[in-house]
Amino acid sequence: MxxxxxxxxxxxxxxxxxxxxxxxxxxxxxxxxxxxxxxxxxxxxxxxxxxxxxxxxxxxxxxxxxxxxxxxxxxxxxxxxxxxxxxxxxxxxxxxxxxxxxxxxxxxxxxxxxxxxxxxxxxxxxxxxxxxxxxxxxxxxxxxxxxxxxxxxxxxxxxxxxxxxxxxxxxxxxxxxxxxxxxxxxxxxxxxxxxxxxxxxxxxxxxxxxxxxxxxxxxxxxxxxxxxxxxxxxxxxxxxxxxxxxxxxxxxxxxxxxxxxxxxxxxxxxxxxxxxxxxxxxxxxxxxxxxxxxxxxxxxxxxxxxxxxxxxxxxxxxxxxxxxxxxxLSNDDQEEAETEARSSYPVQWQGARWVLAKDLTVYSTNTGAKLLDNISFEIYPGQKVAVVGASGAGKTTLVETLLGFHEFGGLLEFDGRDAERLQPENWRRGLTWIGQNPLLIQGTVRENVTLGRPELDDHAVHSALVWSQAWEFVERLPQGIDTPLQEEGSSLSVGQAQRIALARAMAHKQDEPPAGLFIMDEPTASLDRYSEARVHQALRKLTRQSTVFMVTHRFDLLDDVDTILVMDHGRIVEQGTLATLKQDSVIFNRLLAEWEGEQA
Amino acid sequence: MMHELWPFLKLYRHQAGRLSLGMLLAFITLAASVSLLALSGWFITATAIAGLSFATAQSFNFFTPGAGVRGFSILRTAGRYFDRLVSHDATFRLLAWLRTWFYYRLLPFSAGELSIWRKGELLNRLVADIDALDQLYLRLLSPIFVAFLATLTLGALLAVFNADIAVLIGTVLMVLLIVTPFVVYQTSRKPGEAMAHQQSEMRTRLLDYLGGQAELLIFDAEQRYRDELRHKERELLQSQEKMAWYAGLSQAMLMLAAGATVLLVMYLAAEAVHKNYIDGPVMTLMVLGTLAAFEAFHMLPGAFRFLGYTRTSARRLHEVVKTPSRIVFPDEEHSLPDISQGSVTLDNIWFRYPNGLEDTVKGLSLQVEPGEHVAILGRTGCGKSTLYRLLTRDWDPDRGVIKIDSHLLESYNEVQLRQGMRVVPQRVHVFEGTLRDNLKIGDPDASDGKLYQLLKDLELSHMAHSPQDLLNIWLGAGGVRLSGGEARRLGIARALLQPAPLLLLDEPTEGLDTVTANRVMQGILKAAEGRTLLLITHRRTALEHMDRIVRMDAGKLL
The missing domain is CATH 1.20.1560.10 (ABC transporter type 1, transmembrane domain)
Structure with a gap:
C-alpha cells in the first residue's frame, strides 16, 4: 500500500x-x-x-x-x-x-x-x-x-x-x-x-x-x-x-x-x-x-x-x-440520481406481459466490453419466444438485463412502462425466472422451496416437488421435505438441485394468477433425458397463459415457439419462426446443423 | 482438555531450546523490573534514614545499590529487547514447523477427499486453526510460566527478610495463579463456544445471501434474508459483549487481588517494622516489589480466554489428521510393471459420493484399447467427471473393476499410477508463482525452450513479448489472473510436458472459442499420437479425429 x-x-x-x-x-x-x-x-x-x-x-x-x-x-x-x-x-x-x-x-x-x-x-x-x-x-x-x-x-x-x-x-x-x-x-x-x-x-x-x-x-x-x-x-x-x-x-x-x-x-x-x-x-x-x-x-x-x-x-x-x-465499487455513478426519479408506487401487472426492447446496449462493468449491442425486439402478451446462439453470444446477459441486473442503454418497456422508471421490486413483480445454475440455500428442502413465501403449507410444497420431478428423491430422504441440504459433502447432484429450484419457481407462483413473464435460461440443461422431457411437459402446461422468454439449445423443442431470436456476438442477427428461419437464415441453420450433428 | 492440546504441545519440543530461552528472557525482564523498583525503594528509604545524621550519611555505601539500580535498568532494557526477538523468532519457526507437519499429514488424502474440505471454506478455517496454535506459546504458555516463576521468586525474596510474610504472600499468589485461569476459562467457555458457532452460522448465511442474490431478488426474499443477517450479527455481538463483560470482570478481579495483596503486605510489613522484625527500607522493598510483580499476572486472564478458542482449533485439526484416508495405495516396493500400454477396462462400475442421495455412476462398462482415442460425450451432471475421478483414484468405485494394462487400478503404487497417466482436471489450480513454476509441476526438469514451445502450441504466448518475460509472469493472488480458458490451457500444458501412455482430459476446451478450441485440440492430438487418449467433454468441437465417441447419460453409457 x-x-x-x-x-x-x-x-x-x-x-x-x-x-x-x-x-x-x-x-x-x-x-x-x-x-x-x-x-x-x-x-x-x-x-x-x-x-x-x-x-x-x-x-x-x-x-x-x-x-x-x-x-x-x-x-x-x-x-x-x-x-x-x-x-x-x-x-x-x-x-x-x-x-x-x-x-x-x-x-x-x-x-x-x-x-x-x-x-x-x-x-x-x-x-x-x-x-x-x-x-x-x-x-x-x-x-x-x-x-x-x-x-x-x-x-x-x-x-x-x-x-x-x-x-x-x-x-x-x-x-x-x-x-x-x-x-x-x-x-x-x-x-x-x-x-x-x-x-x-x-x-x-x-x-x-x-x-x-x-x-x-x-x-x-x-x-x-x-x-x-x-x-x-x-x-x-x-x-x-x-x-x-x-x-x-x-x-x-x-x-x-x-x-x-x-x-x-x-x-x-x-x-x-x-x-x-x-x-x-x-x-x-x-x-x-x-x-x-x-x-x-x-x-x-x-x-x-x-x-x-x-x-x-x-x-x-x-x-x-x-x-x-x-x-x-459501483456499477454506475449516476445510479443514485436515477433512483430518485423512479416511481415507488406499486405497479399492478395484469396477465401476460408485453415486452419491448429498443437499441438495448449493455457494457461489462469489469472490462468495459460491449456485451449487448443495440438489441431490439418486441414480445406480445402470451407469446413464446426462444433465444438461441453459440455460447458467449450474450444470451445470458440478455436474460439478466430483462431481470434488471444490468445497467443498460436504450429502451426497455414492460406493458408500455419504461423499466428504468420502475423500482426494482416493481419490475420483478409477476415475473418468474429459472436459471442455469440453481442455487440452493443452506436449509431444508422446504426452506428452499418456500424461499420468499414462508407461508406455504405442506400441500403446496409437496405438489410443487411432484410437479418438478423432485418428489421421487425427496420422498426417499431421511426426513422428507424437512431434510437439511448440506453444502459440505454435496448431497445433491446438479440435476437434483435443478429440480428443487424448479419446484421453487413453481411454488412461488402457483396460487397467484399465472405469471406475467416467464424467463428461463436453459432450465433443463443438467437433467438427464428422461427427466428433461417430463419437466418440459410440465413447464409447457404451467406457462400456457404467460409470456415466455426462454434461452435454449434444444432445437427439437422449437416447434411450438412463436418467435426465435438468433444471437451472435451480442446482437440479434436473425429472427423469425422456425419455418422461416429454416428457409433463409445463415447462422440459425449453422447452429441447427451443429446441433443435429451432436445428436447423431 | 489436555488430550486435545497435547499432540500440539508435543510438537513444541522441536523448538524447545528457543522457546525456553524466550520464557527465560521474559522472566529475566520481569525480575529485573521488579528488582529495579524494589531496590530503588529500598535505596531511597535507607538513604533517607541515614541522612538523618551526618555520621551515618557519610559512612553510607551508596555505590553497591547505585550499581545495582543501573545494572537492573540495563538488564531490563536488554531483557525486553531480546525477549521479543527470541520469542518472535521461535514463533515463526514453530509456524513453519506446524505448517509443514500439517501439510505432510494431508498428503495421504486423495484429491477427491481434499475437495470436500475445499468446499465451504473449511480449508481456510484449518489454516486459521494452525495460526491459533502458533499463538499458543506466546499467549498461553509463556505468561503462565512467567507468572509461576515470578511467584516463586517473589516468595524467595520476601523469605530472605521475613518468612511469615513470604509464606503468606506466596500462598496468596499461588492460589491466584490456580484460581484465575480456572474461573476465566469456565466463565468464558460458553460464550466463546457460542461465538464460534454464531460466526460460522453467519458465514453460511452470508455465503447464501451473496451467492443467491439473483434468486433472493426474484423470489422477493432479499429483505427478509438481510434482516436475518442483521439478526445473526446482533446475536454474535451479544456473545462478544458477554465475553467483554467477563474479560473486564476478570481484569477487575485481578486488580482487586493485586490491590488487596499490596495492602496486606503493607499492613504486615508495617507491623513487622513496628515490632522491629524488619528494617524500614525492607518494608519499602517488600511493598514496591509486590506492586511490580503483579505485572506478571496481567497476561493471565487473556491467556485463558484464548484457551477455549485454541482448544476448538486443536480439536478440529486433530479430527482431520486422525481421519484415515479411504484411498490407499500399495507400497513403493512392488513388482508390478509400470503402465506402458495405456489400455483401460471399466467393468460394471457403480459409485455414489459420500452423503450422495443416489448413485452417480450406474453400472458403466467400457473397454479402451492401447493407443485408442476415445471421447466420452455427455451433459452436465451425467457422471462423466466422476468417471475421471474414478480413473485418477480421487475416489474408488463402490462396485466394479477398473483395470489399466490388464492390472487392477488399485494394484499400482501412486508413483506408477501418476507416471503412467497424465491428466487435465476440470478445475485447474493456478499456483502463486511464475508461469514457469506452474508449468514445471508437470516436469521439474523441463527446459525454458521446451516450455515456451508448448505455450506457443497452445496459443498462450501472447501474454508477453519475450520468452523470458512470458515464463516469469507472476500468477495467482497478487499476480496476473488467468481467464478460465487460459487456466485450462495451462493445465493442458502441464499434462503434455511429459506425456504418459494414458492421457485423461476433463473438458479441455471449455471456455475456448471454436477456433482456439480446434487449435488446442490439434496440439493435444499431436501429443497423444501413439498414446491412449480419453477425452471427457460436453462439446462436439473437434471430435472428428477421435477414433470413437461414446455418449453418457444418467451415469451410464448409451
Missing part, C-alpha cells in the same frame, strides 16, 4: 468514529481517571511508608490511609471493568455500521456486480476484515489521547514537588512526541511487516493446500512439502531482519522507563545523604521521594501501552483498505 492510499484509509477510519457516539470518549475519560487514581495510590503508599518508617507510627493509627488505599483499589477495579465494556461498545458500534454499509453496497452491486469476486472473498471482507477494525476504535484511538493526558498530569505533579525530578521528566518530555513518531513509524512498520509476512505466508500455505490435489496428480506433493517449509523459513528470516530494528523502538521506551526510575532513585538517595545540595531534595521527606519514584514508571506506561496497540492500527489500515475498496 502506498502512503497516499494509507492516508486515505486512515482518514476514512477516522471519519467513522462519529458512529460510535459517546463510547470512545468514555474510554478516554476512563483512562484519565485511572491515571488520577494511580497517582492517588502512589500518594497514599508513600504516606504510609513515611509514617511507619520515618515517624514510627503504628499500623493501628494508619487505618485512615489504609482504608483510603483500599477504596482507590476498588475504584480502579471498577474502572478497569468499565474500560473493557466501553471499549467493546465503541468497537462494536463501528463494526455494525461498516457491515451495514457493506451489505448496502452488495445490494447495489446486484447479482451481476457481485460476480467480480467469489462469495468467499466477499464474506471474508464482511466477517474477518470488519472484525479487525475493532481494536483500532476500542483501544488504539482512545490510547492516543490517554498517552497525551497522563504524562502531562504526572509532569505537573512532579513539578510541584521537585524541579530536578521534573527536569528528568521534562528532558524526556520533548522527546516523547519525538518517540511517539519514532515508535509510531517503527512500531507501525514492524507490525505492518509482521502482519504482511504472516498474511503472505498464510496465503502461500493455503494456496499449496488448495492445489494439493494437483500436486499429487503430478507426483510433486512430497517435493512441494520441502518448498513449503523453505518458504516459511525465508519469510521468517526476512521478517526478523525488519523486526530486529523495529524492536529497538520499544526497547528505547523500556530504557526510558528504567532510566527515569534509576535516575530518580540515585538523585534522591544522594540528596538524602547530602551529597547533592541543589534542588528541593535536601529538605525533601521520604514521602515526596517515594511518591516521585512511583510516578516515574507511570509517566511512560501510557506510551508503552500505545506501542502494544500498534498492531491494531496496522491491522485496521490493512482491513480498512480492503473494505474501502469494496465500498468504492
Amino acid at each position: 502506498n502512503s497516499a492510499r494509507e492516508r486515505e484509509v486512515y482518514r476514512w477510519l477516522g471519519g467513522l468514529v462519529s458512529h460510535a457516539g459517546l463510547w470512545p470518549r468514555l474510554v478516554v475519560a476512563n483512562g484519565v481517571l485511572t491515571g488520577l487514581i494511580i497517582m492517588g495510590q502512589a500518594l497514599l503508599l508513600a504516606h504510609i511508608i513515611q509514617q511507619v518508617v520515618m515517624e514510627g507510627v503504628g499500623v493501628d493509627r494508619l487505618s485512615f490511609p489504609l482504608v483510603g488505599f483500599a477504596l482507590l483499589v476498588l475504584m480502579r477495579a471498577g474502572l478497569i471493568f468499565l474500560r473493557d465494556f466501553t471499549a467493546f461498545k465503541a468497537g462494536a458500534a463501528i463494526r455494525v455500521e461498516v457491515r451495514k454499509q457493506l451489505l448496502e453496497r452488495f445490494r447495489e452491486l446486484g447479482p451481476v456486480g457481485l460476480r467480480r469476486r467469489s462469495a468467499g472473498a466477499w464474506t471474508t471482507t464482511v466477517l474477518e476484515q470488519v472484525e479487525k477494525l475493532h481494536d483500532f476504535y476500542a483501544h488504539y484511538q482512545p490510547q492516543m489521547k490517554i498517552a497525551v493526558f497522563i504524562p502531562t498530569l504526572i509532569f505537573l505533579a512532579a513539578a510541584s514537588q521537585d524541579w530536578i525530578v521534573a527536569l528528568v521528566f521534562a528532558v524526556t518530555a520533548p522527546l516523547v512526541p519525538v518517540f511517539m513518531i519514532l515508535v509510531g513509524r517503527k512500531a507501525a512498520q514492524a507490525s505492518q511487516q509482521n502482519f504482511n509476512a504472516l498474511a503472505r505466508m498464510g496465503g502461500h500455505f493455503l494456496d499449496r493446500l488448495q492445489g494439493l490435489g494437483t500436486l499429487k496428480l503430478f507426483n510433486q506433493a512430497e517435493a512441494e512439502g520441502v518448498a513449503v517449509s523453505r518458504a516459511a523459513d525465508r519469510f521468517r528470516q526476512h521478517t526478523m531482519k525488519v523486526l530486529r530494528l523495529a524492536f529497538l523502538s520499544s526497547a528505547v521506551l523500556e530504557f526510558f522507563t528504567a532510566l527515569s526510575i534509576a535516575l530518580t532513585a540515585v538523585y534522591l538517595g544522594l540528596s538524602y545523604l547530602g551529597h547533592i545540595n541543589f534542588g528541593a531534595a535536601s529538605e525533601m521527606t521520604l514521602f515526596t521521594g517515594l511518591f516521585l519514584l512511583l510516578l516515574a514508571p507511570e509517566f511512560y506506561q501510557p506510551l508503552r501501552d500505545l506501542g502494544s496497540f500498534y498492531h491494531a492500527r496496522a491491522e485496521a489500515i490493512g482491513a480498512g483498505d480492503a473494505i474501502l475498496e469494496v465500498l468504492e
Whole structure:
C-alpha cells in the first residue's frame, strides 16, 4: 500500500468514529481517571511508608490511609471493568455500521456486480476484515489521547514537588512526541511487516493446500512439502531482519522507563545523604521521594501501552483498505440520481406481459466490453419466444438485463412502462425466472422451496416437488421435505438441485394468477433425458397463459415457439419462426446443423 | 482438555531450546523490573534514614545499590529487547514447523477427499486453526510460566527478610495463579463456544445471501434474508459483549487481588517494622516489589480466554489428521510393471459420493484399447467427471473393476499410477508463482525452450513479448489472473510436458472459442499420437479425429 492510499484509509477510519457516539470518549475519560487514581495510590503508599518508617507510627493509627488505599483499589477495579465494556461498545458500534454499509453496497452491486469476486472473498471482507477494525476504535484511538493526558498530569505533579525530578521528566518530555513518531513509524512498520509476512505466508500455505490435489496428480506433493517449509523459513528470516530494528523502538521506551526510575532513585538517595545540595531534595521527606519514584514508571506506561496497540492500527489500515475498496465499487455513478426519479408506487401487472426492447446496449462493468449491442425486439402478451446462439453470444446477459441486473442503454418497456422508471421490486413483480445454475440455500428442502413465501403449507410444497420431478428423491430422504441440504459433502447432484429450484419457481407462483413473464435460461440443461422431457411437459402446461422468454439449445423443442431470436456476438442477427428461419437464415441453420450433428 | 492440546504441545519440543530461552528472557525482564523498583525503594528509604545524621550519611555505601539500580535498568532494557526477538523468532519457526507437519499429514488424502474440505471454506478455517496454535506459546504458555516463576521468586525474596510474610504472600499468589485461569476459562467457555458457532452460522448465511442474490431478488426474499443477517450479527455481538463483560470482570478481579495483596503486605510489613522484625527500607522493598510483580499476572486472564478458542482449533485439526484416508495405495516396493500400454477396462462400475442421495455412476462398462482415442460425450451432471475421478483414484468405485494394462487400478503404487497417466482436471489450480513454476509441476526438469514451445502450441504466448518475460509472469493472488480458458490451457500444458501412455482430459476446451478450441485440440492430438487418449467433454468441437465417441447419460453409457 502506498502512503497516499494509507492516508486515505486512515482518514476514512477516522471519519467513522462519529458512529460510535459517546463510547470512545468514555474510554478516554476512563483512562484519565485511572491515571488520577494511580497517582492517588502512589500518594497514599508513600504516606504510609513515611509514617511507619520515618515517624514510627503504628499500623493501628494508619487505618485512615489504609482504608483510603483500599477504596482507590476498588475504584480502579471498577474502572478497569468499565474500560473493557466501553471499549467493546465503541468497537462494536463501528463494526455494525461498516457491515451495514457493506451489505448496502452488495445490494447495489446486484447479482451481476457481485460476480467480480467469489462469495468467499466477499464474506471474508464482511466477517474477518470488519472484525479487525475493532481494536483500532476500542483501544488504539482512545490510547492516543490517554498517552497525551497522563504524562502531562504526572509532569505537573512532579513539578510541584521537585524541579530536578521534573527536569528528568521534562528532558524526556520533548522527546516523547519525538518517540511517539519514532515508535509510531517503527512500531507501525514492524507490525505492518509482521502482519504482511504472516498474511503472505498464510496465503502461500493455503494456496499449496488448495492445489494439493494437483500436486499429487503430478507426483510433486512430497517435493512441494520441502518448498513449503523453505518458504516459511525465508519469510521468517526476512521478517526478523525488519523486526530486529523495529524492536529497538520499544526497547528505547523500556530504557526510558528504567532510566527515569534509576535516575530518580540515585538523585534522591544522594540528596538524602547530602551529597547533592541543589534542588528541593535536601529538605525533601521520604514521602515526596517515594511518591516521585512511583510516578516515574507511570509517566511512560501510557506510551508503552500505545506501542502494544500498534498492531491494531496496522491491522485496521490493512482491513480498512480492503473494505474501502469494496465500498468504492459501483456499477454506475449516476445510479443514485436515477433512483430518485423512479416511481415507488406499486405497479399492478395484469396477465401476460408485453415486452419491448429498443437499441438495448449493455457494457461489462469489469472490462468495459460491449456485451449487448443495440438489441431490439418486441414480445406480445402470451407469446413464446426462444433465444438461441453459440455460447458467449450474450444470451445470458440478455436474460439478466430483462431481470434488471444490468445497467443498460436504450429502451426497455414492460406493458408500455419504461423499466428504468420502475423500482426494482416493481419490475420483478409477476415475473418468474429459472436459471442455469440453481442455487440452493443452506436449509431444508422446504426452506428452499418456500424461499420468499414462508407461508406455504405442506400441500403446496409437496405438489410443487411432484410437479418438478423432485418428489421421487425427496420422498426417499431421511426426513422428507424437512431434510437439511448440506453444502459440505454435496448431497445433491446438479440435476437434483435443478429440480428443487424448479419446484421453487413453481411454488412461488402457483396460487397467484399465472405469471406475467416467464424467463428461463436453459432450465433443463443438467437433467438427464428422461427427466428433461417430463419437466418440459410440465413447464409447457404451467406457462400456457404467460409470456415466455426462454434461452435454449434444444432445437427439437422449437416447434411450438412463436418467435426465435438468433444471437451472435451480442446482437440479434436473425429472427423469425422456425419455418422461416429454416428457409433463409445463415447462422440459425449453422447452429441447427451443429446441433443435429451432436445428436447423431 | 489436555488430550486435545497435547499432540500440539508435543510438537513444541522441536523448538524447545528457543522457546525456553524466550520464557527465560521474559522472566529475566520481569525480575529485573521488579528488582529495579524494589531496590530503588529500598535505596531511597535507607538513604533517607541515614541522612538523618551526618555520621551515618557519610559512612553510607551508596555505590553497591547505585550499581545495582543501573545494572537492573540495563538488564531490563536488554531483557525486553531480546525477549521479543527470541520469542518472535521461535514463533515463526514453530509456524513453519506446524505448517509443514500439517501439510505432510494431508498428503495421504486423495484429491477427491481434499475437495470436500475445499468446499465451504473449511480449508481456510484449518489454516486459521494452525495460526491459533502458533499463538499458543506466546499467549498461553509463556505468561503462565512467567507468572509461576515470578511467584516463586517473589516468595524467595520476601523469605530472605521475613518468612511469615513470604509464606503468606506466596500462598496468596499461588492460589491466584490456580484460581484465575480456572474461573476465566469456565466463565468464558460458553460464550466463546457460542461465538464460534454464531460466526460460522453467519458465514453460511452470508455465503447464501451473496451467492443467491439473483434468486433472493426474484423470489422477493432479499429483505427478509438481510434482516436475518442483521439478526445473526446482533446475536454474535451479544456473545462478544458477554465475553467483554467477563474479560473486564476478570481484569477487575485481578486488580482487586493485586490491590488487596499490596495492602496486606503493607499492613504486615508495617507491623513487622513496628515490632522491629524488619528494617524500614525492607518494608519499602517488600511493598514496591509486590506492586511490580503483579505485572506478571496481567497476561493471565487473556491467556485463558484464548484457551477455549485454541482448544476448538486443536480439536478440529486433530479430527482431520486422525481421519484415515479411504484411498490407499500399495507400497513403493512392488513388482508390478509400470503402465506402458495405456489400455483401460471399466467393468460394471457403480459409485455414489459420500452423503450422495443416489448413485452417480450406474453400472458403466467400457473397454479402451492401447493407443485408442476415445471421447466420452455427455451433459452436465451425467457422471462423466466422476468417471475421471474414478480413473485418477480421487475416489474408488463402490462396485466394479477398473483395470489399466490388464492390472487392477488399485494394484499400482501412486508413483506408477501418476507416471503412467497424465491428466487435465476440470478445475485447474493456478499456483502463486511464475508461469514457469506452474508449468514445471508437470516436469521439474523441463527446459525454458521446451516450455515456451508448448505455450506457443497452445496459443498462450501472447501474454508477453519475450520468452523470458512470458515464463516469469507472476500468477495467482497478487499476480496476473488467468481467464478460465487460459487456466485450462495451462493445465493442458502441464499434462503434455511429459506425456504418459494414458492421457485423461476433463473438458479441455471449455471456455475456448471454436477456433482456439480446434487449435488446442490439434496440439493435444499431436501429443497423444501413439498414446491412449480419453477425452471427457460436453462439446462436439473437434471430435472428428477421435477414433470413437461414446455418449453418457444418467451415469451410464448409451
